[in-house]
Amino acid sequence: MTKKIAVLGAGSWGSILANVLVENGHEVNLWSNSEEQVQELNIKHTNEKYMPGFKYPEELVTTTNLKDAVKGAVAVLFVVPTKVIRPVAQQLVEVLDELDTKPLLIHASKGLELGTHKRISEVISEEISAKHRSGMVVLSGPSHAEEVARKDITLITAASDDLLAAKKVQNLFMNNYLRIYTNTDVIGVETGAAFKNVIALGAGALHGLGYGDDAKAALMTRGLAEISRLGVAFGADPMTFIGLSGVGDLIVTCTSVHSRNWRAGDQLGQGKSLEDVIKDMGMVIEGINTCKAAYELAQQKDIEMPITQAIYNVLYNGASIKQEISGLMQREGKTE
Template identity: 80%
Template sequence: MGVRIMTRKIAVLGAGSWGSVLAKVLVDNGHQVNLWTNMQAQADELNNQHTNEHYMPGLVYPEALVTTTDLKAAVDGADAVLFVVPTKVIRLVSQQLVAVLKELKQKPLLIHASKGLELGSHKRISEVILEEVPADLHGGMVVLSGPSHAEEVAKQDITLITAASEDLVAAKLVQELFMNNYLRIYTNQDVIGVETGAAFKNVIAIGAGALHGLGYGDDAKAALMTRGLAEISRLGVAFGADPLTFIGLSGVGDLIVTCTSVHSRNWRAGDQLGQGKSLQEVIDNMGMVIEGINTCKAAYELAQAKGIEMPITEAIYHVLYENKDVKDEIATLMKREGKTELA
């Protein structure tokens, strides 16, 4: 572990699996961390038992981690505020944060580690946060993303992710906050590419899970991931992303980990769909947010608006939103007219 410049005070907003594990990493790295949740029972469990059983069964959290339902108390004195809440509440939580920052007269660095697009507006998460939090109330915006399962980071498995910001100094600060002997952070200035890769891989992961549920093997999985990455790149580049980002950690790296692991909610959702369960059954069974479902709708609508060919995304959209049969959609994909690979 490298020498740290100084201990920082960090507010982590969202005590789900990833939020609570990132909070643990920061505490283990020697920082002072306040974890915010809107559920009192969860805060009491984390503070008293140092567990978070619904999200991370069996994990013991450090006693130094302070959890609260009071947003002002969480943010008071924070050098940085890390958002790890579901995409659908990013705007609301940003609005609540603005009120607190105005009262506290603070200007923290903003970080987010959520993956998705806002439903309706199709905006990236950093765009939503920066729309709500004015420049005079923050010290920059950094996206933390890449191939990472909370369950594996909690066990201190080796994990590499990206801190992306147009401001390289801010990205390097986040790199310093999180780096240790099992978590390595790379910097990147392509925020658009990192966020689009993070969001859209969840859609392809639903497809990968569906193939598994139907009994298909490794050839089919490799085909789906490769052509899925082509679709993600095509859409991302249309919005200004650097194509090289998609062969990096937040592109192919995140796609591999999400399309091949039982830890992935999106993969598990697809697996159940492939086995014949209805979408509502899948959602009810999961008990946690499946970001790829909403992101698929956004990706489909963006592709239609931009005139971008995304046949795999369209097929998954048909299954999720038009109640089409998974096997029929696969057959349609396979019968498409022959194409050149690099077009």
């Protein structure tokens, strides 16, 4: 059954999820704040800055008018950078109030709000009350837009406190190349999604320095232990971290050139300055801000996160990557 869905954010992941929904037979309005991008998508059906060479279906409608995008939509999907989640939610609630509508809200962004350290679903829920939403679902897991675009096999998670809402999202997105599992551990899914970007910076740095598979496996394994430790302290189910949004997302983000965080770490490992890396990337590197949040949360909860602290020292204190690695290796011996 065809449903209208609004997708907010026309970057690589947002535009490809919009493409999936169109291919699944839904009516999709994609919202962007860039008139130039809107014109390119509507006329040329391309999005060269984010998905070079990919052709979008003519049925996909893109607009800069938030009200037009949302009007009549049964679901609204946020796929914008973490730093603009709150202002976009503030714009959206005004539109929903004017339209007197109550769509299902979904987000597929990964990170924590800078300063407050709040999860994305918390931020959206603060700005958009239950009066204007029929549910809140997190869509997350090991996925690269480039691979979903070419219909590679991808499995991700729809998480919500309301299992029925998660199942609705499952039904919207599932097809023969994209499989969705449901989960009720929103804290665990969002924690895994956010903090794996920090470990991916480290994995990229190891590659840039020339380390091999043993080092990368060690980093991912011990990095997952840190993510789990922090997530459980905030109420997550430890089992979530051995699932798609935990170890699955960590593997794909720590081993792929498609990952912006991995690429940023790789450049840092090769000796580039953080300023130059950010400038060269041209897109948001979520792991940089998330590392600061993870470090501060670990301090608040008195949780041992040595890898996160080492990456924080490199990003924010100008520490040498090689010295931080040496420091990690020379720590007192412990049981696993």
